[in-house]
Amino acid sequence: MSTPRNSHLPLPAPSRRPRRLRQNPAMRELVAETALRPADLILPMFYADGIAEPREIVSMPGVHQHTLDSLKRAAHDALDAGVRCVDLFGVPRDEDKDAEGTQAWNPDGVLNRGLAALREEFGDDLLVMADTCLDEFTDHGHCGVVRTDRHGNAVVDNDATLVLYQQMAVAQAEAGAHIVSPSGMMDGQVLAIRDALDEAGHQDVSIMAYSAKYASAFFGPFREAVGSSLQGDRRTYQQDPANLRESLLETELDIDEGADFVMVKPALPYLDVLRAVADLSPVPVAAYQVSGEYAMIQAAGRNGWVDLDAVMMESLVSIKRAGADQILTYFATDAARALSAR
Numbered sequence: 001m002s003t004p005r006n007s008h009l010p011l012p013a014p015s016r017r018p019r020r021l022r023q024n025p026a027m028r029e030l031v032a033e034t035a036l037r038p039a040d041l042i043l044p045m046f047y048a049d050g051i052a053e054p055r056e057i058v059s060m061p062g063v064h065q066h067t068l069d070s071l072k073r074a075a076h077d078a079l080d081a082g083v084r085c086v087d088l089f090g091v092p093r094d095e096d097k098d099a100e101g102t103q104a105w106n107p108d109g110v111l112n113r114g115l116a117a118l119r120e121e122f123g124d125d126l127l128v129m130a131d132t133c134l135d136e137f138t139d140h141g142h143c144g145v146v147r148t149d150r151h152g153n154a155v156v157d158n159d160a161t162l163v164l165y166q167q168m169a170v171a172q173a174e175a176g177a178h179i180v181s182p183s184g185m186m187d188g189q190v191l192a193i194r195d196a197l198d199e200a201g202h203q204d205v206s207i208m209a210y211s212a213k214y215a216s217a218f219f220g221p222f223r224e225a226v227g228s229s230l231q232g233d234r235r236t237y238q239q240d241p242a243n244l245r246e247s248l249l250e251t252e253l254d255i256d257e258g259a260d261f262v263m264v265k266p267a268l269p270y271l272d273v274l275r276a277v278a279d280l281s282p283v284p285v286a287a288y289q290v291s292g293e294y295a296m297i298q299a300a301g302r303n304g305w306v307d308l309d310a311v312m313m314e315s316l317v318s319i320k321r322a323g324a325d326q327i328l329t330y331f332a333t334d335a336a337r338a339l340s341a342r
């Protein structure tokens with residue numbers, strides 16, 4: 001070792017030595033403040049119509065558009081690893097999309113069939129959560145009804161959309177969803193859905209509200225995953241990445257409206273938001289490690305530029321440390337396996 005330049009200074013020997021608590025794995029585990037459990041993890045899954053074989057999503061290596069068979073198999077793998085909840089997205093054929101997204105509340109629509117199949121397969125052993133949003137089902141790809149305003153601009157009509165979300169949520173509950181998760185960022189969506197569910201006798205179905213959801217470029221690979229038809233962006237309904245304060249308002253509104261869980265999304269680039277929301281929320285706080293976060297870690301890992309497994313675990317622990325009680329992540333099964341193997 002080279003002699004430090006200031007070695008002639010009479011430095012006192014430190015008495016407070018934080019390194020004492022880092023000496024070996026047992027000591028490090030003894031003082032670990034954050035522990036991930038397999039049951040913290042929620043696996044998002046894609047069930048597609050019109051495919052004979054599962055199709056890997058190019059920008060999300062290891063993630064598939066599933067057939068019914070492969071969907072059930074992958075859900076079994078998740079449960080076997082200790083995951084207790086999956087979040088299902090439907091991928092309809094292009095010809096089944098229309099301006100309102102009517103397949104979203106058709107009991108024979110792809111998502112509702114997938115929910116029913118999973119509920120039948122697993123009963124209450126594996127919680128089935130439904131994505132409650134129209135973008136997969138509309139031919140324009142927006143999360144709601146598009147109309148032309150009096151200035152001739154195309155706008156997403158908030159209140160007309162709420163009515164469709166109510167129908168969609170009820171159809172998902174009837175199909176067997178334990179949890180519905182409104183992700184469209186319409187004002188009042190939680191209250192509207194809670195009312196409709198209660199009215200239809202589904203008091204036991206919970207709502208995980210996407211409360212602080214940003215208009216994020218990190219959703220890029222998801223658009224491939226669901227074959228999105230979107231031209232343009234979602235900045236009139238999803239939040240501006242520059243803003244923190246409005247996340248607090250969105251969260252408070254959702255809790256007042258009856259959200260059983262709130263969510264922050266994306267996760268890693270928004271840990272400050274997650275911390276702020278966790279500090280004020282009296283209900284469980286979820287965070288969604290989105291497709292672009294997953295894709296970046298996979299890409300760097302597959303190039304040998306980072307240690308994939310280590311970065312996966314570090315990202316998840318960081319999200320939990322920042323305040324997440326549940327984490328939606330495409331790594332759920334892999335991470336749960338890694339946790340059980342330790």
Ligand code: PBG
Binds near residue numbers: 133220
């Ligand atoms: C909307 C929805 C999106 C995601 C989850 N729900 C896409 C969007 O808002 O554009 C993104 C998930 C991801 O990127 O992993 N139904």
